[in-house]
Amino acid sequence: DTEVTQTPKHLVMGMTNKKSLKCEQHMGHRAMYWYKQKAKKPPELMFVYSYEKLSINESVPSRFSPECPNSSLLNLHLHALQPEDSALYLCASSQVAPGELFFGEGSRLTVL
Amino acid sequence: DQQVKQNSPSLSVQEGRISILNCDYTNSMFDYFLWYKKYPAEGPTFLISISSIKDKNEDGRFTVFLNKSAKHLSLHIVPSQPGDSAVYFCAASAGNMLTFGGGTRLMVKP
Numbered sequence: 001d002t003e004v005t006q007t008p009k010h011l012v013m014g015m016t017n018k019k020s021l022k023c024e025q026h027m028g029h030r031a032m033y034w035y036k037q038k039a040k041k042p043p044e045l046m047f048v049y050s051y052e053k054l055s056i057n058e059s060v061p062s063r064f065s066p067e068c069p070n071s072s073l074l075n076l077h078l079h080a081l082q083p084e085d086s087a088l089y090l091c092a093s094s095q096v097a098p099g100e101l102f103f104g105e106g107s108r109l110t111v112l
Numbered sequence: 113d114q115q116v117k118q119n120s121p122s123l124s125v126q127e128g129r130i131s132i133l134n135c136d137y138t139n140s141m142f143d144y145f146l147w148y149k150k151y152p153a154e155g156p157t158f159l160i161s162i163s164s165i166k167d168k169n170e171d172g173r174f175t176v177f178l179n180k181s182a183k184h185l186s187l188h189i190v191p192s193q194p195g196d197s198a199v200y201f202c203a204a205s206a207g208n209m210l211t212f213g214g215g216t217r218l219m220v221k222p
Contacts, residue, residue, distance in 0.1 A: 004155070006155075033210075040215075041214065042201055042212035042213060042214050042215055043156065043201070043212050044212075045209065045210065045211075048209075056209065090155050090156070092155070100146065100158050100161060101146075101148075101156075101158065101210065102158065103148075103155030103156045103157070104155050105153070105154050105155045106153075106154075106155050
């Protein structure tokens with residue numbers, strides 16, 4: 001199994017909603033990442049978890065809250081988002097950090 | 113301040129010819145470089161990488177060249193195939209951080 005699975009693929013939410021993005025990998029990777037990608041821009045790093053501990057938070061607003069319940073799962077909790085937060089959110093994993101990243105297909109988020 | 117730059121937003125190449133995608137970086141702490149390929153509506157897919165101790169790495173039709181003194185790397189695809197049409201991202205790593213370039217859209221025409 002060489003996949004990183006992200007759900008949901010599409011999410012539309014209002015600015016007062018609370019929702020979560022989920023990511024799962026079963027490759028035994030010990031580093032997991034959240035990236036944000038806007039149209040025609042490169043992926044921007046948001047968070048890095050290494051051995052289930054948050055090791056990097058790239059000055060992301062607190063309305064984004066990551067969670068790593070175990071070594072296979074990574075969540076991104078969303079609350080009180082703004083329309084400019086609409087983007088493709090990519091989860092990735094690697095054997096250790098840093099390393100070759102395996103990306104999921106992304107969750108496309110639209111905030112109304 | 114963009115630490116990794118891909119100055120060509122797009123590149124068009126005839127099938128069978130060589131595609132050369134370029135990438136420049138400014139941070140001398142980068143020690144590992146990667147190329148990713150991205151199709152629309154999919155996450156980036158790892159293509160090939162190179163460590164800073166090497167100047168060339170080859171994998172089938174794909175070769176990455178690294179010129180540390182010029183802080184420049186390039187990806188050569190030969191022969192190019194229509195299925196190679198995608199956006200290619202160069203990325204550079206220092207510690208836990210992976211920084212992406214802006215991407216180059218490659219179009220391979222039959």
